[in-house]
Amino acid sequence: MRQKFRLGLLINPVAGLGGSVALKGSDGVASQAIALGAKPQASHRMAQALDIFVKYADEIEVVAAAGLMGEDLAKSKGFTTQVIDTLNSAQFGETTASDSRHFASAMMTQNIDLLLFAGGDGTARDIYAAVGDSLPVLGVPAGVKIHSGVYGITPVASGMVVKQLLEGELVSLMTADVMDIDEALFRQGKVMAKRYGEMQVPAEPRYIQAVKMGGRESNELVLADIAAEVIEQIEGETVIVGSGSTVAAVMQELSLDNTLLGVDVIASESLLASDVKANELIDIVNQRRLDSLPVKLMITVIGGQGHILGRGNQQLTPELLKMIGKENILLVATKTKLKALEGRPLIVDSGEPELDQWLSGYYRVITGYRDYVMYQVSSPVSEA
Incomplete structure (x- = not known):
């Protein structure tokens, strides 16, 4: 037996x-x-x-x-x-x-x-x-x-x-x-x-995460190019700004205070709210929807791991992500970070496997000024 x-x-x-x-x-x-x-x-x-x-x-x-x-x-x-x-x-x-x-x-x-x-x-x-x-x-x-x-x-x-x-x-x-x-x-x-x-x-590399890469992005010119492209795309928009150094470069270019390890909100290139909680984000999005104004979400990649949701940004709840919509997600990353993943997909871990599956697919990642990379976002739920 x-x-x-x-x-x-x-x-x-x-x-x-x-x-x-x-x-x-x-x-x-x-x-x-x-x-x-x-x-x-x-x-x-x-x-x-x-x-x-x-x-x-x-x-x-x-x-x-x-x-x-x-x-x-x-x-x-x-x-x-x-x-x-x-x-x-x-x-x-x-x-x-x-x-x-x-x-x-x-x-x-x-x-x-x-x-x-x-x-x-x-x-x-x-x-x-x-x-x-x-x-x-x-x-x-x-x-x-x-x-x-x-x-x-x-x-x-x-x-x-x-x-x-x-x-x-x-x-x-x-x-x-x-x-x-x-x-x-x-x-x-x-x-x-x-x-x-x-x-x-x-030891199962498809499913076990890598240790997070430390250090700051060294290529300041690349970050400045990414910031310039993002700023053109979000002109006049309300944007929820996620955490991370690549996103911080955009805020720096806008001369706005940034919560490096939190979530901020900007509107028409001005700071609307800093270090915002999940319920506050819901309130902001609901108000913008009443005024028929879309809200975008700008997030980046955790170096080495590849996560874009579910690591250090739990303020971005499943309810909020559904309200914003996949089409309003701006994904920014340097090519250095993407190459370091060695072909592994970016990971979403929202807390709801069905939502993770819906968020999966190929995204246009902003990697510079007028420069983009198509990259896969995935979740093991599809294999399960």
Whole structure:
């Protein structure tokens, strides 16, 4: 009789809470984020991963953290579930980093084949502190910032890797860096990344994300050319301005203050709102629609990873993206960043797989003045 696959399951319920309300993360600000109207998403994103291989539930034994940290979701999906003791915080949602470390450490004694966890870079650090490189792990991206290389590129992608394992495909293990940044500095617009160690992850380059590239774009002339092209295209328009250095170059050319790691809004080349929250963006778009005015969205590519949505810009919610429409997305990037992807598609991870599929396709990327590249935007949901 075939031995069942033992899957460790751990969810950080507060991961990503700060994203939609412009807090740039969740470390130490979960209560503030909820007070501002943020809704927990980590369990929902883990559910997207589980749905990919739930048909194999009879072949899996889930070893879950208690309550909201894994147990509730595993049982709701019909998995045979062994629960690792109980913490009051795990039952009632008042979870901390020590809870993640507690459950990850406990799983070390449960002979699991893979630890699947949902969170952000802080969660990856907690898992690493507990298990080091002694246990295969795989992250389901649910945080605001995902610099570590231990995550799938989307929740669906993480599910696809587990599905491959269950179907007996040969999936090698590789080591991947655990990275994190100082959120206090991050909220001040400064990025200070640090490598904390490495963990074992399934080596599946289609689905596992690369470590984010650091550094500033060196070719200032290229950035100036991109900015000149964008400014011509948005004359008189209302534009939601995403995060990133390439987009920042456009704001600099317009002599406007820019929230490098947040979302701003400009109207007729003037600053309308800075560091805007998700609900505020919805209000702005609704008002413009009442006046029959379209709103455009300008976003760029995370170097090395290829994400254009779902990393550091969770203010751009599925509801907002549907309101704006695919045709009003301005995608800007240098050819250097695109070439560094070595042919891999750009990734959308909005939080809704169906929306990701709708947003997929070939986009005209602004790469200079009167200079464009056709590039594919994709999501693993199409393969699932």
